[in-house]
Amino acid sequence: MDKNYLYTPGPTPIPPQVAAAMSQPMIGHRGQDFAELHAQIVEKAKQVFQTGNDLFVLTTSGTGGMETAVANTVSPGDRVLALITGNFGERFAKIASTYGAEVTKIEFPWGTAVDMKEVARVWEEQGPFKVVLATHNETSTGVTNDIAALGSFLADTDALLLVDAVSSMGAMDIRTDEWHVDLMVTGSQKALMLPPGLALISVSPKAWPVIEANTGVRFYFSLLEARKSFANYNTPWTPAVSLFYGLDTSLDLILAEGLPQVFRRHARMAAAARAGVKALGMQLLVEDDAIASHTVTAFLPGSEISAGDISKLLKQQMGVTFAGGQGKLKGKLLRIGHMGYCTELDVILAVAALEMTLHKLGVPVELGVGVRAAEKALL
Numbered sequence: 164m165d166k167n168y169l170y171t172p173g174p175t176p177i178p179p180q181v182a183a184a185m186s187q188p189m190i191g192h193r194g195q196d197f198a199e200l201h202a203q204i205v206e207k208a209k210q211v212f213q214t215g216n217d218l219f220v221l222t223t224s225g226t227g228g229m230e231t232a233v234a235n236t237v238s239p240g241d242r243v244l245a246l247i248t249g250n251f252g253e254r255f256a257k258i259a260s261t262y263g264a265e266v267t268k269i270e271f272p273w274g275t276a277v278d279m280k281e282v283a284r285v286w287e288e289q290g291p292f293k294v295v296l297a298t299h300n301e302t303s304t305g306v307t308n309d310i311a312a313l314g315s316f317l318a319d320t321d322a323l324l325l326v327d328a329v330s331s332m333g334a335m336d337i338r339t340d341e342w343h344v345d346l347m348v349t350g351s352q353k354a355l356m357l358p359p360g361l362a363l364i365s366v367s368p369k370a371w372p373v374i375e376a377n378t379g380v381r382f383y384f385s386l387l388e389a390r391k392s393f394a395n396y397n398t399p400w401t402p403a404v405s406l407f408y409g410l411d412t413s414l415d416l417i418l419a420e421g422l423p424q425v426f427r428r429h430a431r432m433a434a435a436a437r438a439g440v441k442a443l444g445m446q447l448l449v450e451d452d453a454i455a456s457h458t459v460t461a462f463l464p465g466s467e468i469s470a471g472d473i474s475k476l477l478k479q480q481m482g483v484t485f486a487g488g489q490g491k492l493k494g495k496l497l498r499i500g501h502m503g504y505c506t507e508l509d510v511i512l513a514v515a516a517l518e519m520t521l522h523k524l525g526v527p528v529e530l531g532v533g534v535r536a537a538e539k540a541l542l
């Protein structure tokens with residue numbers, strides 16, 4: 164039978180209720196029906212972002228959300244500090260360079276988190292910066308950065324804090340306002356349980372004067388246009404209406420489960436994945452549990468076995484998809500996504516599939532050892 168088990172850290176599986184919501188008949192986006200839908204989505208999304216700030220739903224992917232954050236706050240020649248813990252941190256820095264910023268990068272070894280002592284040292288020696296770029300959950304490595312610490316460090320400065328929470332919003336406890344995040348970005352195809360195509364971005368009162376004064380170019384991604392249209396619960400350009408329907412439903416599902424329970428479920432899934440993978444003799448890229456992502460677990464299969472062989476067999480024989488490595492970890496790493504429409508039992512299944520695959524590839528694993536460890540982490 165042809166059944167797919169999708170464990171990529173985006174796109175992620177879609178709940179049937181969300182799929183059904185997206186198949187509703189089309190409505191005109193300039194009418195009252197859309198305005199009502201839009202208003203209620205934004206009100207619910209603010210709860211997930213834990214923010215009282217303005218929030219916009221953009222028809223673009225997560226990268227478009229990151230570009231929106233940069234394009235609206237960075238003018239050519241501006242000094243930007245980019246904190247890089249992996250591929251997506253590099254992307255954020257690249258976007259800022261593309262917009263003409265003078266970017267200072269602090270690069271941390273892949274698999275580790277932002278070290279605030281290093282940030283403080285660079286700030287002391289080279290600061291101030293107009294904008295700081297950070298990744299909450301670095302999907303390429305499975306590291307979660309301490310945005311609360313970064314936000315409190317920057318709170319008394321004029322710098323704006325732009326955060327990529329594309330692969331963690333809706334899965335992890337992200338306190339946009341308490342953490343002093345000025346522009347917080349996420350995407351639809353991760354923990355929000357939707358297909359790709361939407362980005363959500365919140366904007367703080369501290370950021371608006373900077374956005375208004377910004378001389379950099381922007382058109383489709385203008386937050387000033389988005390704000391103007393949102394005054395009538397509209398969007399400047401044609402929105403992906405079907406995805407808005409889906410988002411309305413997925414936010415309902417998240418809020419009905421309750422944010423504390425959603426966060427707990429993701430923490431448990433990560434614990435189970437880490438325990439299972441480790442028990443199978445794989446090397447976790449992120450050794451420290453304290454910085455391990457709750458939405459994606461990355462591991463190295465070791466020198467005797469290739470990541471490519473494992474993913475090929477997983478896919479061919481069981482319909483299971485894990486993600487590979489990105490950037491400098493391409494071909495070396497495997498990543499299991501466990502976010503959104505995913506339960507603890509789905510993680511057990513992923514570990515079981517890995518266990519069987521390793522066995523088939525001749526790796527001397529005792530059958531059941533991975534599953535047992537994953538189960539133990541849950542009981």
Ligand SMILES: Cc1ncc(COP(=O)(O)O)c(C=O)c1O
Nearest residue numbers: 224225226251300302329330350
């Ligand atoms: C942390 C992070 N940032 C940004 C992106 C880019 O989002 P998109 O692929 O939707 O443009 C991703 C997607 O994989 C991500 O995981």
